[in-house]
Amino acid sequence: MESFIDKNSQDKIGINTLLNKITPLSPYGTAKKKEMPIYKPGQEDLLKTEYNLMAYLDNYYLDRDVISMLNHVKDITESVKRAESGEVLTAVELFEIKNFVLHTMRVYKTFRDNKFYDDIRIERMIDVIELLDPAGEKLNTFYIYDEYSEKLKQIRAEKTQVSHLIKKIKKEIKDEIQESYNVKLSLKGDIYLNKSEEDLIRMMDEDKRLYCSDQTISQIVYSIKNTDELYKLDVQINNLKAREEDEEYEVLKYLSKEVGIRSGKFRNNFSAVGKIDLILAKLRQAKTTDSRPPTIIKEHRIEIINGRHLKTEEVLTKKNKSYTAVSIKLDRPATSITGANMGGKTVTLKMIGQIACATALGLYVPAEACTIGLSGKIFVSIGDEQSVEKGLSTFGAEIQNLTEAFKNVNDRCLILIDELAGGTNPVEGFAITKSIVGYLSDKNSISVITTHFDKAASQEVQKLQVAGLKKIDLKKLEQELLENPGKGMDIITDNMDYHLIPAEDYDEVPKDAINIAELMGMQKEIVDQAKKYIEGK
Amino acid sequence: MRLIEELNQKYNSVSIIGLAKNAGKTVTLNYLIEQAYDSNIILGLTSTGRDGERLDLVTETDKPAIFVGEDTIIATAISMLEIGDAGLEILETTEFTSPLGNIVLCRVKEEGNVQLAGPSNASDTLLVKEKMLGYGVDLVVIDGAIDRKAVASPRITDACIIATGAVLSRDIKKVVSQTAYYASVFMLPGTKDLELIRLKDQLNRTCIIDDEYHLTYPKIKTSLGQGRTLTSMADEKTRYIYLSGAVTTSMLKDLIFGKSNFIILIDDGTQVFSDYYSFNSLKKKGLRLEVLNPIRVEAITVNPTAPFGYSFPSDELVRMIGEEVGLIKVIDVLGGGV
Numbered sequence: 001m002e003s004f005i006d007k008n009s010q011d012k013i014g015i016n017t018l019l020n021k022i023t024p025l026s027p028y029g030t031a032k033k034k035e036m037p038i039y040k041p042g043q044e045d046l047l048k049t050e051y052n053l054m055a056y057l058d059n060y061y062l063d064r065d066v067i068s069m070l071n072h073v074k075d076i077t078e079s080v081k082r083a084e085s086g087e088v089l090t091a092v093e094l095f096e097i098k099n100f101v102l103h104t105m106r107v108y109k110t111f112r113d114n115k116f117y118d119d120i121r122i123e124r125m126i127d128v129i130e131l132l133d134p135a136g137e138k139l140n141t142f143y144i145y146d147e148y149s150e151k152l153k154q155i156r157a158e159k160t161q162v163s164h165l166i167k168k169i170k171k172e173i174k175d176e177i178q179e180s181y182n183v184k185l186s187l188k189g190d191i192y193l194n195k196s197e198e199d200l201i202r203m204m205d206e207d208k209r210l211y212c213s214d215q216t217i218s219q220i221v222y223s224i225k226n227t228d229e230l231y232k233l234d235v236q237i238n239n240l241k242a243r244e245e246d247e248e249y250e251v252l253k254y255l256s257k258e259v260g261i262r263s264g265k266f267r268n269n270f271s272a273v274g275k276i277d278l279i280l281a282k283l284r285q286a287k288t289t290d291s292r293p294p295t296i297i298k299e300h301r302i303e304i305i306n307g308r309h310l311k312t313e314e315v316l317t318k319k320n321k322s323y324t325a326v327s328i329k330l331d332r333p334a335t336s337i338t339g340a341n342m343g344g345k346t347v348t349l350k351m352i353g354q355i356a357c358a359t360a361l362g363l364y365v366p367a368e369a370c371t372i373g374l375s376g377k378i379f380v381s382i383g384d385e386q387s388v389e390k391g392l393s394t395f396g397a398e399i400q401n402l403t404e405a406f407k408n409v410n411d412r413c414l415i416l417i418d419e420l421a422g423g424t425n426p427v428e429g430f431a432i433t434k435s436i437v438g439y440l441s442d443k444n445s446i447s448v449i450t451t452h453f454d455k456a457a458s459q460e461v462q463k464l465q466v467a468g469l470k471k472i473d474l475k476k477l478e479q480e481l482l483e484n485p486g487k488g489m490d491i492i493t494d495n496m497d498y499h500l501i502p503a504e505d506y507d508e509v510p511k512d513a514i515n516i517a518e519l520m521g522m523q524k525e526i527v528d529q530a531k532k533y534i535e536g537k
Numbered sequence: 538m539r540l541i542e543e544l545n546q547k548y549n550s551v552s553i554i555g556l557a558k559n560a561g562k563t564v565t566l567n568y569l570i571e572q573a574y575d576s577n578i579i580l581g582l583t584s585t586g587r588d589g590e591r592l593d594l595v596t597e598t599d600k601p602a603i604f605v606g607e608d609t610i611i612a613t614a615i616s617m618l619e620i621g622d623a624g625l626e627i628l629e630t631t632e633f634t635s636p637l638g639n640i641v642l643c644r645v646k647e648e649g650n651v652q653l654a655g656p657s658n659a660s661d662t663l664l665v666k667e668k669m670l671g672y673g674v675d676l677v678v679i680d681g682a683i684d685r686k687a688v689a690s691p692r693i694t695d696a697c698i699i700a701t702g703a704v705l706s707r708d709i710k711k712v713v714s715q716t717a718y719y720a721s722v723f724m725l726p727g728t729k730d731l732e733l734i735r736l737k738d739q740l741n742r743t744c745i746i747d748d749e750y751h752l753t754y755p756k757i758k759t760s761l762g763q764g765r766t767l768t769s770m771a772d773e774k775t776r777y778i779y780l781s782g783a784v785t786t787s788m789l790k791d792l793i794f795g796k797s798n799f800i801i802l803i804d805d806g807t808q809v810f811s812d813y814y815s816f817n818s819l820k821k822k823g824l825r826l827e828v829l830n831p832i833r834v835e836a837i838t839v840n841p842t843a844p845f846g847y848s849f850p851s852d853e854l855v856r857m858i859g860e861e862v863g864l865i866k867v868i869d870v871l872g873g874g875v
Contacts, residue, residue: 074630092615092641095627143626143646156624156647163648186871192851216848219841241622 004038005357009380013353013416014311018363021285022278025067027075028270029277036278038360041374041412044296050362051293053117057279066110069103070277076100077270083260088253095142097259098132101125102140104269111276120279122272123265131258148251155247159240166233173209173224191222286364294359294370300412300446302330302356307367309351324498325368326351328464330448334441336457337450337500339466340512344498345450346382349416352448353380356414375414375446379405382418395424402436413445420451430456437461454503467497468512474519481519492519540836540868541572541676548695550666550677551835552688556719560702561840561870566680567603568838568870573676574606581669583612583640583655584680585662585688603653609645610674612665614638614654623649628672633661642668653680659687666693689723689832690807696833697723701858702840709849709857717861718813720834723806727831733777733802737829745770746777746802764791777802784808786815793824800825806832836866 001010010016024030039047060066079093089097108122133139134147146153174189181200183191191210193200195218204210204222213223226234259266285291289310306325313323326348328335337345355365359372381401398420405415420433433449433456440447441460457463469477469492480491514534518527544551553569555562566582573580582605605611605623614637618625624647633640633656640656642665656662666677681688689697701716703709728734732750745753745767755770767778768791778792779802789811792801803809805828809816839855842848851869859867 090619091625092618092627092630096630141626141628141644143624159647190871192871194850194852216842218850219848245622 001038003377004040004360005353005378005380009353009378010357012380012382013350013357013378014309015354015357015361017311017314018285018289018354018358018366019361021288022281022363023284024274024277024281025070026073026273026277027077028073028274029070029281032271032274032278033281036361039362039374040360041300041376044298044374047296047359047362047374049116051296053120054279054283054293054362054364056114056117057120057276058283060110060276061280061283063107063110065107066276066280069107070273070280072103073100073273076266080259080263080266083256084263086260087256088249089256089259091142091144091252094132094252094255094259097128098142099140100269101128101132104273105129111272120272120276122269125262125265125269128259128262131255144248144251148254149247152244152247152251155240155244159237159244162233162237162240166230166237169227169230169233170224173227177207177209177224189224193220193222194218195220282363289366291358291364291366292369294355294365294367294372296359297371297373300373300375300444301371302328302352302373302414302446303371304328304352304355304367305369307351307355307365307370309347309354310366312347312350313366321493326498326500328352328500330446330462332441332460332462333443333445334437334447334449334457334460335462335464336437336503337448337464337466338452338454338503339450340468340516342492342496342516343466343468343512344496345466346418347498348500349380349382349418349448349450353378353414353416374412376412377408378414378416379408380416381405382416406439408445409440410444415440415445415447417447417449420449420453420456426453429453434458463503464500465503467499467501469495469497469515474515477519481521485521489520492516539572539576540866541569541578542576544569544696544835545573545576545578545676548676548833548835549670550679550694550696552679552681552694552697553700553838554681554683554686554689554697554719554723555700556683556716557702557704558682559704559840559844560700561838562680562682562700563603564840565698565700565838565870566678569678570603570605570609578675579608579610579673580605581610581612581666581672581674581677582653582680583662583665583669583677584653585655585657585659585682585685603651604649605645605651606648607645610642610669610672611645611651611653612640612642612655612669613652615641617652617654618643621649621651623647623651625651629668631665631668633665640665642672644672655679659690659693662688663693683719686807690805691830691832692805696835698835699723699837700840701837703843703847703849703854704840704845707843707847709854712849712854713857713861715813716837716858718816720837720862720865722809722811722816723832723834725803725806725809725826725828725831728800728802728827728829733829740779740802740804740829741781743767743781744779745775746779747774748776749774750776752779764788765794768792768794771799773798775799779803780808782808783810786811786819789819789824789826790815793819793822800827802826803828805830834862834865836868837862838868838870840871841869842871 022033024033074096076096079089079097083089104122105124108124111120111122132142134145146156170189174185178185181203183200185191190213201220205212209225210222211225212220214221305327307327308323308325316323328348337348339345355367355370356372356375356378358365360374381398383398402417420436430453433451433453437449437456438458441458477491477495484491514527514530553562553565570580614635616638618641623645625643626646627641627643629642631640631642635654635657637654656665662679666679669677679688679694688694699716699720701712703712705712705715736750739752742754745755753770755766771778775798777800781804784803789801801824803826837858839858841851841854855867855869
């Protein structure tokens, strides 16, 4: 991504507004999102396939089984990797593997029969299910089942037998003692006596079946001694437990090996699940932002019908204001956009950048329609305070960036420059702007430059301007401002026409800036003098 | 009737709150487990925070392991599965976290020892409880502690058992009074005001309730340390001050300062963070505290022996606590009990 559009430019066009809305449901989709490819010139067919796949998966957009699968699968990539390298998995890991396979099997049929898209085909791993459900219980739980090993089954049976025997013998002794002393035994088989019960204490001290296990100032506790038989049984059961543990380990080892053998299949399914997840997430993002698939063409040309810059649109929506979608056609190397301040020129640049970048990422774009050829790189120069803070003047930072960007000027780039040389003196600014626009007008890139210098563009350059306040009844506007003092900004934005129109009449000097100054209530003396200067020229 | 049978008949879930380490909480849990085993009651078991360790690291006293029978369902941290020797079928791995790993639900296929280390917070515990009931257990038992008493809230468990013991003090009278104090805070009286009960679902933020049941919300984020702000807003028409969240001694002190026409209202007794002496002196000064959801304390279990080598006569301790707490069953679980 960084080599396609640098971090600073990404922030400027607000591509994260789009990317943050792509929220995969599974860990596999999240992983896929991190490795989303950038489609470069020459990869148009790949990109078209991606859009076709999106259109195909749109049919499953609300498919409950698919969504449920994506919501439930857990990340088992580490476990499969471990199994592959010969390590022994735990029962919990095998449980997760079983569940992954069960969840994916529920939807594998959905995508099995599609003809074109191999990368979303989930493999049915019936053998893994058989492996992890040896008794055919069809449950999604996991246990080291008896069925895995005859030896394990025998050990367990023996263990149960011995432990029942121990319980039986203990109960017999307990009953006997209870009968001979007529005392109550705790559930564990202990007798708690008050030290005042001297007769009982004496008798129990002599009783070979009991021993004093604890005493305090006031209490004495007798417990049942293990008989020789019980000792032997205890040793036996501990042996059985140890053997059971060993055998369970053998089973886990075997199962892990079998999982390891199938790691290729697992990886295929991780990728297929991730792909399905990411595409559905992209579709959700497209629906919430009213985005549509662009038409991809081989030649380097961009036409946007009613494009929107999402970040700006969101800000305006929050303020209950409407956003004017803008159309633009970029079919030659350079285009200049002129027009008043507050006319939305910068937002238009951001909109173009965002749509081009979204296309390169294989996303739908926030526009009514869009025909676009892929760019090799996107470069954005929009001034901000950051570069000033870094110690460079606005102009210096701008020139540094442009010099860097122009190194690739013949590599099919998209170059977006805002307020070229706006921060320097007008005479030199005009000269630099004019020569840069001229320089870009025959290069193998698409450049869009916004500027205040109306006459900076030569013949080959497409000249556009913001419609601005041109068609507005200034008298009426003045009246409105008079009635709502202090609301100047809002009233101007409400009346501003953000659409782009061809800039024709070059002899007439634009007056939008002076009009705005007047409307905003700047001292009449100043405004009048400014008008005189323009006329006197 | 056995305690476990009574619990099973009346409730779906019960918490055990130990008043101190070595107060016999794990003994109580084992006692219930054994009774359940004998009565064929299937238990769901979990804890808040880690419990059931073989060796308590703080006082280095031996703690009984938790021995569970077949079909019991346990919810414990993933790293605890390796430690026990019971045969466990894995039912579900959850997203609930604990310092010892995510919580896993298992069914016991072969009886044996397990280590319980459940979710670290009350809301996750509630969800784990519901999951276990979903797997068909008869009764969920949650091992808690006084510093994790939120599980005793009626939001989480239907009833609670308090585990106390000689470890609280070398003075038997202090053991009795401290135990009685905690029991009384848990059993703070529920409001009888029907209007208030009707308003119950609306109450979720600290507010002042007047005699016409209008709610006024102060502009403060938590009620902690804001007692004075609240009293300054109270007037002669104030009937209740409802507090959400933790309620401390200093806050209660501020609230009853100079005024006494209102009742302080909280959700349940687990919100109170005070101590025996302060709380009693506040009561003498006129503190009136009522709850929306009273906690049902079903029994108090007593361990008359402290791990440091002293002990009290079991029957005396049981009798003395019994006299303080009225109708609640008091049981010495080590000495046989019921």
